[in-house]
Amino acid sequence: MAFKDILVHMDSTVQAGSRLDLALALAKRYQAHLIALNVRDRTLVPTRLTAQFGAEMDAILARGDAEAASAAKAMVEARAEAAQTSVEWRDVAGDLMDTVALHARYCDLVVVGQTVPDNADGRALPDSLVVAVGRPMLVVPHAGQFPSIGRRVLVAWNASREATRAVHDALPFLREAELVHVIAVNPEHGMAGHGDIPGADICQHLSRHGVKAVCEHIRSDDIAAGAMLLNRVADEDCDMIVMGGYGRSRLREMVLGGATRHLLEHMTVPILMSH
Template sequence: MALKDLLVVVDDTAAAAARIDAAAQLAARTDGHITGLYPVVPLTLPGYVEAELPDEVRAMQRGYTENQTARAEALFADAVRRNGLTDRSEWRVLYGHPTDSAALHGRYADVVVVGQADPHRDRDRPIAVPQDLVFECGRPLLVVPYAGSFPHIGERVLVAWNGSREAARAVADAMPILTAAKRVVVMAVNPKAGPAGIGDEPGADIAKHLSRHGCRVEATHIVTDQIDPGDTLLNTVADESCDLLVMGAYGRSRLREQVLGGMTRYMLEHMTVPVLMSH
């Protein structure tokens, strides 16, 4: 599958510009089409309050929404222009919850580009939530961190491999990026041994598969109880100057991850580079 149809979820957060830029440069690299989706969340008030609102207040609400929408569209249009995507772009404004809107429209795209939640700023505003979207849209997510800029995505890629169905799905979804990458590192952290594990040479099988697709790939693994597996991956991202992490999402139930913790939750909270994840 080629990445010919990208959907980027745009919002009013400060991180929106970097997210749009990341999606636009990826669309330009893959000769793809980019759609900007701007969900507008209607203000819901109790009926008795709504009935008493003066016309001036209603006009102010409409004006604020129109101004925010125009600002978001301007960011999208600028990124589209700079990346030569004017003839391969579309802008959509929808009313509804961002997660619901992104899940519905994301089913008609090859990948959905969404932002990491900022715990300091996004608590009181509706946003497209990656934890929910990865289950509901049926497409891979490219989650872009709320801090930083990402001028290159997919030149040096780290694949988090544990032999699971979710990891295999993520590798397949990321294949157009992996085949074009300058370097791909497959890493297994604390790999399981035995028949239910991933072999005597952890990562070798999936690396062989990737090499048959023309990927410039190498496999490595680490066994440690001194460092959290998530930190091990992020340390490798830094050491190898990777600009993308590919991983499966929620190999165990979301409730269990919420209670006990897990790799998906950890990455969504601590990511330092964009993460392509699939469930």
């Protein structure tokens, strides 16, 4: 597998620039076509406002959408020329999550931003997208610059279907990494678990793909697992995490907490997720 087309979600946030820079770097690295997608989303505009102000409100919103799209397009065009890679601009209207998911299904990788804390519109795009798109999703933290990723990668391994999918989807990164650190979280033995030596089977599989992988296993209660993984990222000087997204229902994650939710809220490096 190779990344031949990459989609990056563009918006008017400060984070969009660093997200675009990373997407452009990946497109150049893998000789991929990059699609920069801007979505004019009106679904969260209170209906009472449009009902009260009618055409006047529509004109105000349309003007704001156009200004935001123009600024994002100018950013894409300026950076694309410097990056010297194939870039396509798309500006569409629709529900944010549904529209991004639709366009992402025809790409090998979708790049989105971490939800900004206290986000006024309440949209958590990564949470919904990871279970809807059927493609690997690279989430970029809202703070920091990430001009390049994949030198040292941490794989959060729990022998689940989601983790298996994520490792497969991340192979282009893993093959090029200096080191891949596979951490088996709360490993269980038996046919549905990790085998006799937790992490050994997946590391052996990765080695057949030319991946330089080492493994270890850790025990942690579920709520603390995400924090422990972030500590290991710092300890091992990793610049990327690979993990399966939402191995149990998102409702239960919201109520009880969990590694996926913790990492999406507190991430310090980009995370490649698959479901």
